[in-house]
Amino acid sequence: MADAIVSGVGLAPKDAISYFRQKVNRQSASFGELEAEAHARAFSVAGAASDALLNDFRRNVDMALRGQTTLKELVQDFPALTKRHGWEYHGTPGWRAMIIYQTNLSTAYAAGQYRQMTTPEALDIYPYWRYRHHTCQNPRAQHLAWDGMILRADDPFWATHFPPNGWRCHCTVEPVSRRDLKKNNWVVSESPVIETRPWKNPVTGQIVHVPIGIDPGFQINPGLLWARAEKERAETALVPAMRAEGKPLLDLPPAKQQEVQAEQIDHLIDNPVGTVNAGTLLPDVQKVLESEDRVVRLSDDNLKKNMTHHAELTKEEYLKIPQMIAQPEVVLHSGENHILLLSRIGKQFYRLIVKRTLNRKENWLLSMEPTSDKKAAAAIRNRNLLLDLRQSEQSKEEK
Numbered sequence: 001m002a003d004a005i006v007s008g009v010g011l012a013p014k015d016a017i018s019y020f021r022q023k024v025n026r027q028s029a030s031f032g033e034l035e036a037e038a039h040a041r042a043f044s045v046a047g048a049a050s051d052a053l054l055n056d057f058r059r060n061v062d063m064a065l066r067g068q069t070t071l072k073e074l075v076q077d078f079p080a081l082t083k084r085h086g087w088e089y090h091g092t093p094g095w096r097a098m099i100i101y102q103t104n105l106s107t108a109y110a111a112g113q114y115r116q117m118t119t120p121e122a123l124d125i126y127p128y129w130r131y132r133h134h135t136c137q138n139p140r141a142q143h144l145a146w147d148g149m150i151l152r153a154d155d156p157f158w159a160t161h162f163p164p165n166g167w168r169c170h171c172t173v174e175p176v177s178r179r180d181l182k183k184n185n186w187v188v189s190e191s192p193v194i195e196t197r198p199w200k201n202p203v204t205g206q207i208v209h210v211p212i213g214i215d216p217g218f219q220i221n222p223g224l225l226w227a228r229a230e231k232e233r234a235e236t237a238l239v240p241a242m243r244a245e246g247k248p249l250l251d252l253p254p255a256k257q258q259e260v261q262a263e264q265i266d267h268l269i270d271n272p273v274g275t276v277n278a279g280t281l282l283p284d285v286q287k288v289l290e291s292e293d294r295v296v297r298l299s300d301d302n303l304k305k306n307m308t309h310h311a312e313l314t315k316e317e318y319l320k321i322p323q324m325i326a327q328p329e330v331v332l333h334s335g336e337n338h339i340l341l342l343s344r345i346g347k348q349f350y351r352l353i354v355k356r357t358l359n360r361k362e363n364w365l366l367s368m369e370p371t372s373d374k375k376a377a378a379a380i381r382n383r384n385l386l387l388d389l390r391q392s393e394q395s396k397e398e399k
Contacts, residue, residue: 016112017065019226020104021304022272025054041229045100053085055311061104062308074101099167106164107222110172114162114223117153117175126175128188129153131161134170142213143171150176150188157192159221166215230273238267238274240297250280250294254326261322265298269315272300278365279325281354288331288386289339291356291363296325298365310369320345321368324352330376333384338366340383342376349376 026042027049048054060077063069078097082089089096116122117129133139133147143165151157153175163171180186196209199216210219242249244260252260257280264276278298286294298321307313324343334340334353341352353366371379 013065013109013112015115016108017062018301019111019115019222020061020065020108021301021308022226025051025058027051027054041225043104047089048087050085051311053087056081056085057100057104058308059311061101061108064101064105065108071098071101071105102168103164106169110162110164111223111226113173114221115227117173118223118227122175123153126177127153128176128178128181129155129158130174130176130186131163132172132174134172136168136170140166140169140213143169146171146213149192150181150186151191152188155191157194159224160194160211160214160219162221162223165213165218167218169215169218233271233273236271236273238264238271238276238300240264240275240277240295242277242295249277254280258322258326262319265303265318265321266315268298268300268303269318272304275299279322281325281363282328282389284387284389285328285331285339285341289337289354289356289363290360292360293363296354296363296365302364302366306367306369309367313368313370317345317350317370318368321352321365324350324368325354325365328352328387329390330380330385331387331389332379333386339386340379342371342379349373351376351379 020043023041023043026044028044028046043054043058045054045057048057060069060074060081064071064074075094075097079093082093091099117126128150129152131146131149131151133143146161158173162173163169165171176186181188195212197212199208199210200206201208201216208216208219210216241260241264244252244256249257249260261277261279265278268274268276275297277295279296281289281291281294281296283294303318324345325341328341328343330342332340332342337356337358339354341354343350343352349371350368351371352368355364355366356362357364
């Protein structure tokens with residue numbers, strides 16, 4: 001299955017995508033700059049020292065996970081991508097591209113698989129896991145030795161040996177039920193003694209003890225670390241702010257509302273877990289949306305999705321969302337229960353898609369992106385115009 005992901009057969013594992021999107025960019029000059037645990041939370045490419053370059057790599061990995069491109073296509077595009085950014089890398093283009101993309105794709109898939117295999121329902125049916133080595137050009141002797149080994153799902157071995165266990169490692173883990181054991185006459189092994197070897201980090205000089213058979217940097221289970229981090233973050237998950245200064249937020253002046261909402265978005269960017277109050281709809285906009293609420297919520301999932309698809313947006317632009325929601329120039333129909341807001345900040349136009357829930361109780365911001373005056377004008381011509389607020393804004397300025 002992991003091979004299928006990195007070969008680009010069009011699978012779209014939801015949990016693998018969620019794992020990848022929770023990562024934050026970390027620039028690094030060379031391998032070893034980040035600890036192994038940090039790689040579970042950070043997206044980094046050794047030698048990639050700009051967010052623009054990382055964002056292009058990040059977008060490509062996300063597209064591959066969603067089945068919108070293949071590993072072969074990513075490798076072919078690699079020379080053009082690096083040329084655009086003037087990036088000088090080590091190794092041949094094909095080898096370097098495979099290392100970057102294959103590692104990120106297989107690791108994301110493994111983390112997603114780990115989450116699926118550790119749900120209470122899954123563990124009840126499949127309490128054991130089996131290590132599988134798959135055919136490859138240069139098999140590792142230790143990985144071959146682990147092939148077929150069955151251990152309990154909670155065995156400590158999986159905390160350090162859940163594949164991939166090295167660069168271009170094709171090993172996987174498959175769940176095993178009690179029925180599988182009986183049917184195949186399989187035997188559950190005793191927990192193996194984990195032997196380690198010292199490895200000196202070339203950047204920090206720190207001595208790290210890495211399990212024998214595991215490449216340095218792969219001695220952690222990204223899915224396990226992700227699960228622990230999610231549990232910790234869930235305890236501090238953000239909730240929409242509905243009151244400030246001892247009053248309902250909607251009773252405060254618009255400027256104060258937007259200040260509170262911008263602070264919430266700021267917190268969500270820094271700690272992307274939960275939901276925040278991202279803006280307040282004008283009464284007329286609320287009416288055309290046919291909603292019972294004026295508040296527009298923003299979830300961590302929609303924020304991470306937007307940041308992946310529109311990596312060019314800055315934090316400062318996200319903090320202007322409350323103003324964009326409160327002061328649209330035009331409101332257009334954008335599908336059932338959806339509206340498109342066209343808002344201008346300075347000289348820049350932005351498109352925001354807001355969805356109303358079927359029960360009319362809540363509104364959600366789905367996306368936000370910059371657009372040109374030309375494209376904004378085309379949208380106004382081609383979509384069903386619900387509200388044109390440009391005249392009223394102009395009248396306010398004249399007064």
